[in-house]
Amino acid sequence: MxxxxxxxxxxxxxxxxxxxxxxxxxxxxxxxxxxxxxxxxxxxxxxxxxxxxxxxxxxxxxxxxxxxxxxxxxxxxxxxxxxxxxxxxxxxxxxxxxxxxxSHCSDQHAWFIESRQSRDNPKADWFVWVDAKPDGTPPNNWLSIFGGMAWKWEPRRGQYYLHNFLSSQPQLNFHNxxxxxxxxxxxxxxxxxxxxxxxxxxxxxxxxxxxxxxxxxxxxxxxxxxxxxxxxxxxxxxxxxxxxxxxxxxxxxxxxxxxxxxxxxxxxxxxxxxxxxxxxxxxxxxxxxxxxxxxxxxxxxxxxxxxxxxxxxxxxxxxxxxxxxxxxxxxxxxxxxxxxxxxxxxxxxxxxxxxxxxxxxxxxxxxxxxxxxxxxxxxxxxxxxxxxxxxxxxxxxxxxxxxxxxxxxxxxxxxxxxxxxxxxxxxxxxxxxxxxxxxxxxxxxxxxxxxxxRKTQPALVHGSIRFLDAPEQVLAFVREHEDQRVLVAFNLSGETVEWQAPASITALDAPGVVQASRVDGVLHFPPRGAAFALLTE
Structure with a gap:
């Protein structure tokens, strides 16, 4: 990489x-x-x-x-x-x-159409087929994300097949x-x-x-x-x-x-x-x-x-x-x-x-x-x-x-x-x-x-990330790549917020956001405001 x-x-x-x-x-x-x-x-x-x-x-x-x-x-x-x-x-x-x-396909895929026909066809083991318990119920308690059991009965084979999603999305058997x-x-x-x-x-x-x-x-x-x-x-x-x-x-x-x-x-x-x-x-x-x-x-x-x-x-x-x-x-x-x-x-x-x-x-x-x-x-x-x-x-x-x-x-x-x-x-x-x-x-x-x-800021594309403590409404971090360090801060609230930011910063004119202002070393964030700045020390 x-x-x-x-x-x-x-x-x-x-x-x-x-x-x-x-x-x-x-x-x-x-x-x-x-x-x-x-x-x-x-x-x-x-x-x-x-x-x-x-x-x-x-x-x-x-x-x-x-x-x-x-x-x-x-x-x-x-x-x-x-x-x-x-x-x-x-x-x-x-x-x-x-x-x-x-992990899965449609029950209309040729693989499944063949697999469901019998227990001895060339695709018989391409899906997760399991016998019922003695009382006819599914082999275990696994559930489908889309609701209900993750098993569906197939009368042609007399077995259940696994589906983690819809019953029309049979699970492929990757152990094969x-x-x-x-x-x-x-x-x-x-x-x-x-x-x-x-x-x-x-x-x-x-x-x-x-x-x-x-x-x-x-x-x-x-x-x-x-x-x-x-x-x-x-x-x-x-x-x-x-x-x-x-x-x-x-x-x-x-x-x-x-x-x-x-x-x-x-x-x-x-x-x-x-x-x-x-x-x-x-x-x-x-x-x-x-x-x-x-x-x-x-x-x-x-x-x-x-x-x-x-x-x-x-x-x-x-x-x-x-x-x-x-x-x-x-x-x-x-x-x-x-x-x-x-x-x-x-x-x-x-x-x-x-x-x-x-x-x-x-x-x-x-x-x-x-x-x-x-x-x-x-x-x-x-x-x-x-x-x-x-x-x-x-x-x-x-x-x-x-x-x-x-x-x-x-x-x-x-x-x-x-x-x-x-x-x-x-x-x-x-x-x-x-x-x-x-x-x-x-x-x-x-x-x-x-x-x-963003494409012009190497730190935002490739840099590391380190978070800073800030008021609870503010998400603040530093992105660093080679000799560029960028302070990034977002006021995630609908209220104005102030933060005593690091002293040695030079504001970056990041377009497309509501900019915070800096007065006497304090960043003043409007609702949903943001600050981007170069850290110079």
Whole structure:
């Protein structure tokens, strides 16, 4: 790993293809839509795009249930469209990462269709098949994240199969070396095509405990699963045996050996375990993943103490690897609403982009984050997410962060000439790209200015991080690289705050944030204000 690696310190823009831009009027975004907006993405000052799944799929989980790992679903276009996307992105200086789902596939995949037919076919052992207990119940107490038992009965084999997510997403059996080889060969297919890296979905899930031991119960006071419905029984267990197994290390090392055969590519793992920070540190080094992220900043707590504690905990554990941070994505409530409530304003939206892009590591920005989009309120009759349908009304699922990008004030906000797969809320129409482009004070222009400025500050891209004590409303730290030391401080409250900052500082004119002022050595932060300064001693 060298400082020249493109992924180190990169800002990666996540595209959810269904909701980005529809070019054929079917109400669903597509690859030609991404191509049409690559110039916009490049103008933001990001370094790469991460494209969520566009592979052939029955869309039970909107692309994370893959029926063919090597082909594009006709809904999104063709392999030729993907090649054109790759070519144009590279011409604009953008790297391209694509989602890869190693641990499971769709029940419509040819592998599973064959496997479920009998106990002695060539793919019979490619999935996790287990006999029932003598009373006919599943072999253990493992639960699905999406609700209920993680086992489904298959009458053709007279056995249960494992699914950690939907029952239409059967778990592949990575204890079978043929499965490992097939999935790694699938990665090679895309590397040969020219992708610059992978975002690896649920990368700690490929292996299960071969002894099928029961997961132990979790005390009620600890049942606070990240991204789970408050009444989801998945949070009732310690998930010691259905994921994050020791054998996964060998898989990651095989994966890294494959990727090391290609010049300057990167792997970003999504990690959600009982101790996600420890797992991230274990999984990310020069022999395994290039970088990893977890759900620690995708929660409700946005206090300076929590953010500092989370980053410091990972820094203490991650002695070799490289972190990546995200505060929004396609699985959680948008950060503006989650951290600012229903009435959050533009100052918070601008601050959050600057905040996540100032931490040590790489960054994933989710489409619409640069517009300050709040969480959409999707009525039940328009709901698409199976997770939300299961746990309604206590938990409304993930549709609220997946609604279409608003491009202009025309029909459907310029997303589609047809009926969008999810409705475009009025709160998003008002924040459309065209309107913000023409407003010098918009969130979009603030985000764009900050991201371009960040590229000129080596300490913010590559530097170490060290936190400073400050008032409880202020998150303060120093980023240091070679001879540059940058003081960074954010007032995360809606009140004015004063702080006696280090004496030897020279203010940096960081664009895109509400600047703090310095009088007689005291920093005066307006609500949601920020300070960037060079430490000169």
């Amino acid at each position: 060298t400082l020249q690696s493109w992924w180190r310190g990169a800002v990666i823009y996540q595209i959810y293809p269904r909701s980005f831009l529809d070019t054929n009027g079917d109400g669903v975004g597509d690859l030609p839509g991404i191509i049409a907006r690559l110039d916009y993405i490049a103008s933001l000052g990001v370094d790469a795009i991460w494209v969520s799944p566009f592979f052939k799929s029955p869309m039970a989980d909107f692309g994370y249930d893959i029926a063919d790992f090597r082909d594009v679903d006709p809904m999104f276009g063709t392999l030729a469209d993907f090649d054109a996307l790759l070519e144009k992105a590279h011409a604009l200086g953008l790297k391209v990462m694509i989602d890869q789902v190693l 070396p043929d499965v490992r080889a097939a999935q790694l060969d699938g990665l090679k297919f895309w590397l040969d095509r020219g992708v610059d890296g992978f975002r690896l979905d649920s990368v700690n899930f490929p292996y299960h405990d071969a002894q099928l031991r029961d997961n132990p119960p979790k005390p009620p006071e600890l049942r606070t699963g990240r991204g789970f419905s408050p009444d989801n029984p998945y949070a009732f267990q310690y998930h010691y045996f259905n994921n994050t197994q020791p054998e996964n290390i060998g898989l990651l090392e095989e994966l890294r050996a494959l990727m090391d055969r290609y010049p300057d590519v990167g792997a970003l793992g999504e990690i959600s375990s009982e101790d996600s920070l420890a797992t991230t540190a274990e999984y990310c080094n020069e022999r395994r993943l290039h970088m990893g992220y977890s759900f620690e900043l995708l929660v409700d707590d946005s206090s300076p103490a929590y953010i500092r504690g989370t980053v410091e905990a990972l820094e203490a554990k991650m002695t070799e690897g490289w972190p990546c941070w995200a505060i929004s994505n396609h699985d959680v409530q948008r950060a503006i609403t989650r951290w600012g409530g229903a009435d959050a304003g533009d100052a918070l939206a601008k601050q959050l982009v600057a905040l996540v892009c100032s931490l040590r590591g790489s960054v994933c920005l989710y489409q619409g984050e640069e517009l300050g989009l709040p969480e959409a309120d999707v009525p039940f009759e328009a709901l698409q997410d199976p997770y939300g349908k299961t746990f309604w009304p206590n938990f409304k699922g993930r549709d609220g962060c997946r609604t279409p990008m608003p491009w202009n004030d025309g029909d459907n906000a310029g997303f589609s000439s047809g009926t969008p797969w999810l409705p475009v809320p009025a709160s998003h129409r008002a924040r459309n790209v065209a309107a913000q482009e023409n407003n010098a004070a918009s969130v979009l222009n603030a985000a764009r200015a900050f991201l371009h400025w």
